[in-house]
Amino acid sequence: xxxxxxxxxxxxxxxxxxxxxxxxxxxxxxxxxxxxxxxxxxxxxxxxxxxxxxxxxxxxxxxxxxxxxxxxxxxxxxxxxxxxxxxxxxxxxxxxxxxxxxxxxxxxxxxxxxxxxxxxxxxxxxxxxxxxxxxxxxxxxxxxxxxxxxxxxxxxxxxxxxxxxxxxxxxxxxxxxxxxxxxxxxxxxxxxxxxxxxxxxxxxxxxxxxxxxxxxxxxxxxxxxxxxxxxxxxxxxxxxxxxxxxxxxxxxxxxxxxxxxxxxxxxxxxxxxxxxxxxxxxxxxxxxxxxxxxxxxxxxxxxxxxxxxxxxxxxxxxxxxxxxxxxxxxxxxxxxxxxxxxxxxxxxxxxxx
Numbered sequence: 001x002x003x004x005x006x007x008x009x010x011x012x013x014x015x016x017x018x019x020x021x022x023x024x025x026x027x028x029x030x031x032x033x034x035x036x037x038x039x040x041x042x043x044x045x046x047x048x049x050x051x052x053x054x055x056x057x058x059x060x061x062x063x064x065x066x067x068x069x070x071x072x073x074x075x076x077x078x079x080x081x082x083x084x085x086x087x088x089x090x091x092x093x094x095x096x097x098x099x100x101x102x103x104x105x106x107x108x109x110x111x112x113x114x115x116x117x118x119x120x121x122x123x124x125x126x127x128x129x130x131x132x133x134x135x136x137x138x139x140x141x142x143x144x145x146x147x148x149x150x151x152x153x154x155x156x157x158x159x160x161x162x163x164x165x166x167x168x169x170x171x172x173x174x175x176x177x178x179x180x181x182x183x184x185x186x187x188x189x190x191x192x193x194x195x196x197x198x199x200x201x202x203x204x205x206x207x208x209x210x211x212x213x214x215x216x217x218x219x220x221x222x223x224x225x226x227x228x229x230x231x232x233x234x235x236x237x238x239x240x241x242x243x244x245x246x247x248x249x250x251x252x253x254x255x256x257x258x259x260x261x262x263x264x265x266x267x268x269x270x271x272x273x274x275x276x277x278x279x280x281x282x283x284x285x286x287x288x289x290x291x292x293x294x295x296x297x298x299x300x301x302x303x304x305x306x307x308x309x310x311x312x313x314x315x316x317x318x319x320x321x322x323x324x325x326x327x328x329x330x331x332x333x334x335x336x337x338x339x340x341x342x343x344x345x346x347x348x349x350x351x352x353x
Contacts, residue, residue, distance in 0.1 A: 002120040003092060008129050009202035016092035016117060018085075022102045023095050023123065027218060031193035032121075033094065033126055033202055039077045041070045041101040054201055063100075070104045080114075090115045096124035096318055127193070128201040134227035140208050143237035147216035150180060151249030151256075151299065152242045154215050157343065160336055166344060167206050169214040174198045177222030177282045178257075179215075180307070182270050183220070184261065195224045203230075211351035212292075213240075218314060238350035239293035241323035241341065244331055252331040261295045275310050286288035324350050 003015070011034055021028050021036040024047045028038040042050065046069050054062035092108060095102035098121050109116045119125065148154050150240045155172055175195050175232045177183050190198070206212055216239065219226050226234070244252075268287045275283045282305070287299040324346040329337050 001224075002098070002118045004120040005125055005129060008133060008200050010200060010299045011126075012205065012303075016090050018089070018091045019166050020091050020093045020105070021095075021123070022093055027096065027123075030125075031124070031127070034197070036094075037081070039074075039105075041073055041080065041095065041105050042066065043073070046073075053123040066100070067104065071108070074105055074108050078108075085114070085187070087113055092119060094119035094126075095124045096122050097124050099165065101168045105186060118286060126197075129226035130193075130197050133200050133203065134149055134196055135227050139203075139229045139230055139290050141206060141212045141233065142202065142210065142351055143233050144211050144213050144347050145234060145237045145239045146213050146242070147250070147349075148242040148244075149303070149311045151253040151303060151331075152244050152328065153252055153256075153257065154242065155256075156333070156336060157242065158213065158215065160340060161344070161347075164340060164344070166347065167210055167212045168203055169199070169206075169212060171215055171217050171221050171226065171320050175221035175224040177224065179217055180309055180313075181273055182257070182260065182267075184270070189222050189224055193223055197264055199227070199230070209219070211347055213347055236321075238321050238353065239323035240346045240350050242326050242343070244328040246300060246303055248328075248331045249303055252295050253299040253303070254295040257295075261290075264290050264293075274306065306343045 004288050005011075014035075018035040019033060021032050021038045021039070022041040023032075024040050024042055024044045026044045028036075028040075043047065046066075049060050049065045050069070053065065066119055087177070087251060090107075092116060093102045093106045093109070093116060095105075098119055102118055102122060104114045109346050121128075146157065153177070155170070158168045158170050163172075166267070172179050172183075174190075176185050176187060178185065188194070214234065214237075217226065219231050254261065258272065267290050271283050271286050271290070274286075286298055286301065289295075289301075325345050327348050329335060
C-alpha cells in the first residue's frame with residue numbers, strides 16, 4: 001500500500017511506527033524526512049558502482065547486481081536494527097522516487113509478515129512539496145520581525161516568547177548559526193535542503209491566523225539562504241525593535257559566545273575573517289584582547305566598530321517599515337522576562353497594523 005503526501009503538515013502524524021529512508025548515507029545526509037532512520041539498501045559506493053554499470057555497460061547486469069546487494073544489505077538490517085520488532089510493527093519505507101530500492105526493501109519486509117507501506121513518489125515527492133512552499137507559493141503567515149542590534153538577546157527573547165505561547169520561527173536555530181561573521185556553532189550548518197525541510201515543517205505547524213515572530217535576519221544565515229517565499233514576506237513585515245545599553249550588550253555577548261571564548265586561538269582565527277573589512281591593525285588589536293582574556297571589552301569594541309555600523313547599513317538597504325521600539329534596560333533573564341509584556345504588546349500592535 002502506498003501513502004501519498006499532499007501537504008507538509010502530514011509529516012507530523014505519519015501512520016507508521018518507523019519511517020525508513022532506504023537511500024544511501026550521502027543522500028540521507030543531504031536531506032531526509034523528519035524522524036526518518038537511514039537503513040540503506042545500497043551504500044554510497046554500491047550505488048555509484050551499480051549506476052555506472054547501468055549507464056555504461058549493461059542494464060540487466062546492473063539490476064541483477066543491485067538486487068543481490070539490496071538483499072544482502074536488508075538481511076544485515078534484519079539481523080541488526082530491525083531484529084527487535086514483533087509482528088505488529090508497521091514501517092513506512094521510501095527511497096528517491098519510491099521505486100526499486102524502497103520497493104525491494106518493502107517486499108522483503110512484507111514477506112516476513114509486517115504491514116509495510118511505501119511513500120508514493122519517494123523523497124522527491126516530499127522535496128517537491130517543500131520547494132513549492134518555499135519557492136513558489138506566497139507565504140501565508142502574519143510575520144512580525146524582531147529587530148535589534150547584535151547582543152540584544154533576540155535569540156533568548158524568541159525562546160521566552162515561545163515559552164509564553166507566542167508563535168516564533170528561530171532561523172538561527174534551524175540553520176545552526178548565530179547569523180554573524182563570528183556566528184559559527186559546533187556541528188556546522190545543515191545542508192541547504194535539510195535547512196529548508198526543517199523550515200517548511202515549522203511553517204506548516206503554525207496557526208496562520210496568529211502572528212509569527214521571526215528575527216530580522218539578512219537573506220542568509222551563515223551560508224544558508226533564506227528561501228524566496230519567506231524572504232519576500234520578511235521584507236514587507238512589520239518590525240518590533242529591541243535596544244539595550246552597550247555595556248549590557250557587551251556582557252551578554254561575552255556570555256553568549258562562551259563556546260568561542262573558551263577556545264581563544266580558534267576565536268583569533270575567526271577574527272581573521274574581519275581583516276578585509278576592519279583592517280590589519282584593528283584585527284590584530286582585537287586578537288591581543290582575546291589572548292589577554294578581555295572578552296567584555298572586545299565585545300564592546302566589536303559592537304561599536306563592526307556590528308552596529310553593519311546593522312545600520314543593512315537597514316538602509318532593506319528599507320523596512322518604521323519599527324515599534326522596546327527598551328531593555330538589562331539583558332539578564334529576569335530583566336528579559338520582565339520585558340515580555342511590553343514586547344508582546346508591541347508584537348500584537350505591529351501585527352494589527
